[in-house]
Amino acid sequence: MTDVAVDPAERGAARVRWIRSRMPLLAAARAQFAESRPFSGHRIGMSLHLEPKTAVLLETLAAGGAEIVATGNHGSTQDDVVAFLRGQGMTVFGARDDTLEQHHAHVAAVVDAEPDILLDNGADLAALVAERGLAARIVGGTEETTSGGDRLRGELAGRIPFPVVVINDSLLKAIGENKHAVGQSVVESFMRLTNLMVPGRRFVVAGYGWCGRGVAHYLRQFGGKVAVVEVDELKAFEAALDGFRVGGPEQLNGDLARWGEVFITATGHPDILTPTFFDAVADGAVLANCGHFPWEIDVAALKAGAASVERLDDAIERIGLPDGRHVILLAEGRMMNLAGREPKGNSLESMDLGFLLQSLSLERVARDAASLRVGAQPVPDDIDREIARRMLAAMGADR
Template identity: 70%
Template sequence: MDTSTRAEQGSARVAWIRSRMALLAATRDEFASSRPFAGHRIGMSLHVEPKTAVLVETLAAGGAEVVGTGNFGSTQDDVVAHLNTLPNVTVFGSRADSLDQHHVNLARVLDARPDMLLDNGGDLAAGLVERDAMDTVIGGTEETTSGGDRLRSELARRIPVPIIVINDSLLKAIGENKHAVGQSAVESFMRITNVMIPGRRFVVFGYGWVGRGVAQSLRALNGKVAVVEVDELKAFEATLDGFRVGTADDFAEWGDAFITATGRPNVLCYDLIERMRDGAILGNVGHFPWEIDVPAIRAHQTGSTELVSALERVDLPNGRSIVLLAGGRMYNLAGSEPKGNSIESMDLGFLLQALSLERVATGAATLQPGAQPVPDDIDRLIARRMMATLQASS
């Protein structure tokens, strides 16, 4: 498919998504009048899919120049082609990029010298710290819990500008992480594997907002669900919510499918994988592709077969096999026929991004340096708008 045809395909998909994102539509009109990003270049690292394109269009309507790239393994090529037809928008990357090429794409974004960041996983912020160039930006946003943790740990005290962590928003946690990721994780699991949920034994790692959503969505379809959670209070909540709760050791031989949602590396280590029943399915919905110890799997495997797109059987030395979804990447975006979270939830989530970036552009001096939550007035404004939208359609 040539670039122009791919761009036409992407434009058609984006048009449908745009028609269902009422919150961003209203804000796009507001930005076209107020032009809060005039003179600013926004560096972006986000999953590039149709809903992301609507966010980029909204920022561009507000006067922004956007230079960006996707996240590793989830870029949708037709959406990239569409975005690159827009004035003042440049997006690098493709779905086939290796991890090394992804790092090259991130470097190209930073080479463009953005003065604001629209980050995911802290990759752009880490790149600027490594270059000792944080003084070239006035601030930005970070999408994920994983990125927020990174800003507050390895990058702490090296971020002299405000970075608003969108995933700190209770509004996003409820509307997107719990209800939307839960839905998309289960929908994508069924689409990729074509197996039945009812009666199947699922082990969900993590009972944060995403883990809650995944566990509850699986149970709603009559899956048998156990939760692994190291935080005592979250484990207590999962218990009172009616789930089996225990350690990874408790459920290694019990589960038919294992889904990670912790943001932490190697929570599914090879010792656990070795003990799983033959044909166990492993999937990750955390941001970084590190929650399942895929390098250890590769080091020990005796063979592998791609069954269908994003579905791989890996043979182990003990004579058993496991089935790996999307190579350990976020399978609801990196899997086959990726849809990601629902349109309405991302309308909410990306409005949080847009208004938080507007706050940085127009009032960075009023914000504290470093990682921080979404300002309360923005959360409450969007909650009111979302409720009005939902009530209008009820």
């Protein structure tokens, strides 16, 4: 049988059709925005994973009158979705095989297009706007991640003179998307990428925030033996009461390095798995990350000190260590559930909820930025509660 080439835009359109059909919250918002047009006269600059669910979000914003200029995040862009969005008249930069330098150039291109509202992921747009002294032209924006929220409150504190609603500060998102959707998708991605068994295997999860909680719980539900590494005493206490083995950085670089068979980082912070860990880790261990930035595993140091690097698959590398041990690295240390082979990301229902949070928060920024304080802040409580009501109704939770 002869393979028939499929136009990327057509493939993207087909994938988006399925996703769109299963996102009723965004469908209702899209119809509402088409009437109210809250984004008329606004250009929204976006840096967010470009995959089918994001395409439905952008359709929703465009229905409300927004002009869209967008790029993805490094390593997770899906080319057929880019082709589809360009066919819808949106300005979209980026490709899956972009280098980090090319990605930074695409972020700069979004800023160069002079958006007045930012839809950010990891605070890349906000940081560049601040660096270039362009903040005065920004009405406000949203930030998707904990990592980006940390940057806004840390290195960018006092440099962002406009409101930024941090979607990940929402308890609704923490429960629905981070704990349950990330937990599910990371475990699913581990099984899909490696084809290894979860039951009986020893896993070490670094970080017991909402994402780490979800990963640890879903691994255990599938029969994995799970240890948690956490530096925050209260989170470590919670993990212990939840029945997990618990340790700190010393154990991660000591007993747990030798005990674990799979290590998954979920902290949002750099340098979690470092040369000290590589010197101690058991032969054959699998290393993976689900945090936003690819800095939790020190991949550069790992490869610099390697005796050999062998690519076994587009998402699997075998790193030979000088003393004869080896480790397996998944997705080059990037987000394994979005940067790996055949990425699916979080569940449709969770992203319907999460992207409705984005949509209504952006609507609040566009219509009433003056009601919001300057800088990073959580989703307004009335938006959280309204979406909770809509999600419960969509789930049929009363049945």
